[in-house]
Amino acid sequence: MTLSAFGARLQVEPFDAAAEQAALLAGRTDLGAAVCFTGLVRADDGLAALTLEHYPAMTLAQMQAIADKAAARWPGVIGTVIHRHGRLLPGAPIVLVTTAAPHRADAFAAAQYLMDWLKTHAPFWKREEWADGTSKWVDAKASDNDAAAQWQATPAP
Amino acid sequence: MVQLLYFAWVREMIGTDSETIALPAEATTVAALLDWLAARSPGHAAALADRSRIRVAVDQNFATLATQLAAPREIAIFPPVTGG
Numbered sequence: 001m002t003l004s005a006f007g008a009r010l011q012v013e014p015f016d017a018a019a020e021q022a023a024l025l026a027g028r029t030d031l032g033a034a035v036c037f038t039g040l041v042r043a044d045d046g047l048a049a050l051t052l053e054h055y056p057a058m059t060l061a062q063m064q065a066i067a068d069k070a071a072a073r074w075p076g077v078i079g080t081v082i083h084r085h086g087r088l089l090p091g092a093p094i095v096l097v098t099t100a101a102p103h104r105a106d107a108f109a110a111a112q113y114l115m116d117w118l119k120t121h122a123p124f125w126k127r128e129e130w131a132d133g134t135s136k137w138v139d140a141k142a143s144d145n146d147a148a149a150q151w152q153a154t155p156a157p
Numbered sequence: 158m159v160q161l162l163y164f165a166w167v168r169e170m171i172g173t174d175s176e177t178i179a180l181p182a183e184a185t186t187v188a189a190l191l192d193w194l195a196a197r198s199p200g201h202a203a204a205l206a207d208r209s210r211i212r213v214a215v216d217q218n219f220a221t222l223a224t225q226l227a228a229p230r231e232i233a234i235f236p237p238v239t240g241g
Contacts, residue, residue: 121238
């Protein structure tokens with residue numbers, strides 16, 4: 001158990017989104033909204049696999065730092081963040097963000113915030129592999145940076 | 158001594174995932190360190206050619222080109238992150 005209202009985990013194996021959400025909500029009767037987001041490997045243009053490299057000494061600490069920022073920004077919201085690494089096939093889950101709050105606006109907002117920050121501030125790199133054996137590193141998207149920057153421009157509620 | 162770590166295509170272009178160096182006296186900032194590193198080999202030069210595509214963490218905290226280097230132990234150099 002982490003002391004933060006938001007826990008973060010890094011793992012190779014798949015996660016069970018329903019079980020993670022159930023664990024988050026267990027024993028609570030004060031919550032009125034639960035959000036569960038799963039990011040998946042999308043088979044764009046015949047993608048065969050996606051490999052996620054990361055910075056072992058930094059990744060989990062950075063994920064927890066992002067989770068702690070969400071906890072500070074939305075008191076009363078709880079959540080779990082799980083990110084996988086290694087080689088993943090199309091359709092496989094990559095990342096889980098599950099949040100819960102007394103009301104839906106905070107649960108949605110915290111989940112969106114966590115994803116926007118994971119995309120831009122957690123040290124992972126995706127490499128795409130194609131059926132013909134070629135592969136290439138994914139380029140960072142300006143739209144992801146814009147999404148994360150939006151939160152910095154918006155004062156905490 | 159400083160441990161340098163490389164990730165993703167920076168690692169592939171330099172040809173190793175880590176190296177240990179004595180921090181040169183002129184490497185007082187991240188930018189100066191990258192200038193010094195780029196002269197180490199053609200692979201380093203190619204990997205670091207476009208500084209706008211390089212990100213750096215000093216002792217596991219994200220840094221900028223202007224970050225001062227005060228006795229760092231670990232410096233990681235990598236492309237913009239693409240997780241999530």
